Amino acid sequence: MEHFEAWAETNFEENLAVLIDYLRVPTLAGQGVGVPEGAEATAALLAAAGVEPRLIDVPGAPPVVYGEIGEGPRTLMVYDHYDVQPAEPLDLWTSAPYEPTIRDGRLYARGAADNRGELAARVRALAGYRATMGEPPLKIKFVFEGEEEIGSPHLGEFVAANRDMLEADGCLWEGGGWDDDGNPEMTLGLKGIAYFDLRVRSADADLHSSLAAIVPDAAWRLVWALASLKDADERITIEGFMARVVEPGPEDLALLERLPLNEAKIRETTGIARFVNGLTGLALKRKLYFEPTCTICGLTSGYGGPGAKTVLPAEASAKVDFRLVPDLDPPTVERLLRDHLDRHGFADIETRLISGVAPARSPVNADIVRAAIATARAIWGMEPAVSPNSPG
């Protein structure tokens, strides 16, 4: 390690220059800006570290930049993305977003964080490892995509088409942050999502509400259907849904105990008097990190303006967002939701899955987690704040 640290010291300016060059040409997937340039620059980074890069075409999407190096009994995947968010509004930037500038010991540019900075640091670290310690004693697979900032719409297809190539014992995601106390954060998973449009039509057109005694009301149909999904005690009541939730184990709960959650600060910034069900402490953290959600993100029906309009709405719709934990995934939730509505007399409620991502979570005692924690301790000389999951 001393050799590596000496290398990092000696090559600091050069590594910084590589990063600064890399940040000058942005890739904006949504705008179709700088896609080949970003892919080429990313491939060049890999090549400079001794990894033979491949640009893998993904129909309708920026290419995935892929490379492998090393041999050993285990395989580590490193995932990052080379696209960035648009820099607007430009007048809030102190220095131009694509002219990387150092102020007070910090580098400012679009993508310096999230995610070109992390991507380049990881590749340059490999270069340093190879220069001082030789080939890595495990296989490393770099997977760099170019449309993460628009929701990775083609990544699922890419993974499905390249399962063998992407097989690995563990994966490092984009990067991490620092908590309020200055400890490095480490997150072992992400909740998934299944986002639905629920819609019901009860008549050909809106009617006068005097007919409401005998003509069905779309808004009522929707309200009753929704109320059957989750009760006022925040229990999701879709048959078979909660039964699939993997309960946290003793190690998870031990982690949660240590994980800080500034309740007062959240209450203050959101303006809420209390958390759901009056929860606090470990029970609150457990709900936040280990339980799925069923959120109404929107309700639309009939008249919403000032005063009164005596309308009997013909249509009503809701946006419903489920955050998923293992073993729930979008197709399962779609099927459970449909079955539940049909069984409870709500066959008239249409359900449409708008977007879905499966959850992912590593066990606390997985080898890769233990290795990452040990590495963080060794490098930073302090205990990382390990979160068993991300709430989002």
Added chain:
Amino acid sequence: MEHFEAWAETNFEENLAVLIDYLRVPTLAGQGVGVPEGAEATAALLAAAGVEPRLIDVPGAPPVVYGEIGEGPRTLMVYDHYDVQPAEPLDLWTSAPYEPTIRDGRLYARGAADNRGELAARVRALAGYRATMGEPPLKIKFVFEGEEEIGSPHLGEFVAANRDMLEADGCLWEGGGWDDDGNPEMTLGLKGIAYFDLRVRSADADLHSSLAAIVPDAAWRLVWALASLKDADERITIEGFMARVVEPGPEDLALLERLPLNEAKIRETTGIARFVNGLTGLALKRKLYFEPTCTICGLTSGYGGPGAKTVLPAEASAKVDFRLVPDLDPPTVERLLRDHLDRHGFADIETRLISGVAPARSPVNADIVRAAIATARAIWGMEPAVSPNSPG
């Protein structure tokens, strides 16, 4: 009666000319058009029939035109209004709305029906009665308001301030129509209304839905509160609400049996497959005419556009319209609703009564109802279609 009929025959052209003149100058309360002119013309009609008219000032509203005539043990009130709806869209008129025109034996002008035609016919009928049979053997009180078409916002105040003057044994409302079979319709009551805005705020601002595991969701709060008001079998579950509903008596049910309701036509025009709870026949009519409603006229919360937005809404609102039957009135409903929400853990749901009108219904066997039915039989030579209530 022969004398009266001869008078009507002889004076047909003159009475028609009076009506045509009356229809030329409209009163539009919402636009403040023709208010003094309409009140004066209405007063002149009364005066020409031998009734001394009074223009009673109502602060902020067109004057009420009032007149009394006759003496006897009973008092009949005659209610009509001298304002009309705006005539727009003008290009749908075959002849100009304020140039009364006769085509195919019918008189076309704004207000020829609803309600200057009926008003003038009643006053001219009194003139004929007096000319042929002398003073009426009962007291008749004419009450003609000038802002019915904008919802009579000041009539309640006017009635409250003039209770003694307005006391009566019965009241004839604006007028009636003809059913599909050509029988004269008679309606013995109107449902009332209590229209509420329900609103809840759960946080200072919309949040990201990843916090939904622990931060309350305004849309859910609203859905649960609404679902507590009426169940999926269309039963209103507000404590004390249904207990106040006066059940129809045997005479009411006998009337309902005879009253036609073209179910197929309603299903076809509304596009519904079935009525609520699959009702049909007498049970359907009973629900339509004798039961109160609780209708969601609108739902508004969070995101309602295309696709997904992962928002946790801070605010949600609903418009809720109750149609009332005796003995429910708006203040009672407001109190029952508030108590119900508070008792069921929904103190956070604000309730605001936007508009309210009490229901009114005459018993089928009331003297005035029997007299009206007998009169209709005598005049038209056929059985009137008597509806015990209006659904609206």
